Amino acid sequence: MARTTEELLAAREKNVPQGPFNIHPLFARDAKGALITTVDGREFIDFATGIGTVNVGHCPESVVEAVSDQSTRFLHTCFHVVMYEPYIELAEKLNALAPGSFAKKTLFLSTGAEAVENGVKIARYFTGRAGVITFEQAFHGRTLLAMSLTSKVKPYKLGFGPLSPEVYRMPYPYCYRCSFGLTHPGCGLACAEHLKDFFISHQAAEQIAAVIIEPVTGEGGFIVPPEGYLPRLREICTEHGIVLIVDEVQSGMGRTGRLFASEVLGIEPDILLTAKSLAAGLPLAGVTGRAEIMDAPHVGGLGGTFGGNPLACRAALAVLDLIEKEDLLRKSRAMGQRIGAALDEWKDRYEIIGDVRGLGAMRAFELVRDRVTKEPAADETKQIVSTCRDRGLITLSCGNYGNVMRLLAPLVITDQQLDKGLAILEGAVSEANRRLESSQAR
Ligand SMILES: Cc1ncc(COP(=O)(O)O)c(C=O)c1O
Incomplete structure (x- = not known):
């Protein structure tokens, strides 16, 4: 018998630890x-898509058919025991689609964090160096190295140390702050040129294996680097023989209006990481x-039992077909314009919105209690998420301060669903803005 929400919540509390947040x-x-x-x-419009895992929507027919057929x-x-074609075909496709006209190869794993771990392992092996440069506002996952590369302390790192060594952190190009x-x-x-100082004050360039960066931060608040930043970073990495790893786990698979944000921002990564929406x-x-x-790594140095599971590879091949057939990259750009225009208007209307930003359909706005001090409005942001839920819209916040x-x-998503979702969201923002203004007037 199907259980009610209340019964399931009680069973969840009794049987599942509190660590995995809901x-x-x-x-x-x-x-x-x-x-x-x-x-x-209850029916909800989904503005969260499982934290960006279903850019192609829930259960597209062609993906479900491919998975059913494979099943x-x-x-x-296990790819290491008996190989199968979908793994090879998907590698061929990603090698052709990833930016850069040079020869490429692809390794498959199961999670974004594993992609991060393997990207760094490969860069270390190739360069024979240990250091990895990461950024403030970065999120790269929850395994030991990925967590060490991640920026935000609570909830991701607190109490889980010691963290992985040879991880160095730089400011992210966060123009609003x-x-x-x-x-x-x-x-x-200056934020890119700062790397030169870093090589003097922290670690020599010849000790650095990789710089790992999200081209648009995900959990860190959908921050888009200013024009020219990533190409400059690319130049500095090339100059010093440092592997540039671009983490497109959240920004990839059409989210920013091209298949990869790297294409929009004009860089060719040495290593590009994908996950989330790759296999719907x-x-x-x-x-x-x-x-x-x-x-570079020797035979047997890379792998994992489930990496590149055949069901997931078939799903990913169907996703790539769907993106092409349904012209989803154009849709992503059009959606981005529609959302961007709405957010710009809201910023004019509501003082609580300090910044609006994004690329393609990867859009966000940052909430502040005061536009001058930029004090993060984290409680108000939480309230907006819960008001939206009460009215049938699933949303997500993010940002190191929890205010995005x-x-x-x-x-x-259809235009009608998008407009309905935006109307719910605007209603919640407007109420948060009104509450904040009246509390400040007192
Ligand atoms: C940019 C980025 N990298 C890595 C990860 C980790 O992926 P996973 O949760 O699949 O391990 C995430 C997850 O949110 C992410 O957004």
Whole structure:
């Protein structure tokens, strides 16, 4: 018998540890396109897509058919034991699609964190160096190295040390809160040039294996680097023989209006990481990189039992077909314009919105209690998430200060669903703004 939400919540509390957080006290029954129906029959518009895992929407027919067909053939043989074509075909496709006209190779794993771990392992092996440079506002996952590369302390790192050694952190190019107190473009990209100081004051360039960066931060608040930043970083890495690893786990698979944000921002990574929306919700991650770098580790040095599971590879092949057939990259850009225009208007209307930003359909706005001090409005952000839920919209916040609302609607959402979702969100923002203004007037 199906249980009610209350019964399931009680059973969850009794049987599952508190560590795995739950943003919404909801249990899904079915999901299709941009809609999720819960066990008690409530329907929600989904602006979260499982933290960006179903850019193509819930259960697209062609993906479900590919997975069903594969499930009648074999579920798993383990790529290391008996190989199968979908793994090879998907590697061929990603090698052709990832930016850069050089020869590439792809390794498959199951999760984003594993992609991060393997990207760094490969870069270390290739360069014979240990150091890895990461950024403030970075999120790269929860395994030991990925967690060490991640920025935000609570909840991700607190109490889980010792952290992995040879991890160095730089300021992310976060123009709204510039670490150097400068303004782009007059800043001369001081945040990128800072790497040169870093090589003097922290660690020599010849000890650094890799720089790992999200081209648009995910959990860190959908921050988009200013024009020229990533190409400059690319130049510095090339100059010093440092492997540039670009983590597109959240920004990839059409989210920013091209298949990869790297393409929008004009860089060719040495190693590009994918996961999340790659297989429409099935666990799959890719490490795609320059052939000579990817081939550095010895035979047997890389792998994992479930990496590149055949169901997930078939799903990913169907996802790539769908993105092309349904012209989802154009849809992503159009959606981005529509959302961006709405957010710009809200910023004019509501003082609580300090910044709006994003690329393609990867959009966000940052909430502040005061536009001058930029004091983060974290409680107000939480309130917006719960008000939206009460009115049938699933949303997510993010940011190191927990004060950014990110929009991750599926690229297949209808205009009507998008407008309805935006109207709910605007209502919640407007109420938070009013409450804040009246508390400040007292
Ligand atoms: C940019 C980025 N990298 C890595 C990860 C980790 O992926 P996973 O949760 O699949 O391990 C995430 C997850 O949110 C992410 O956003």
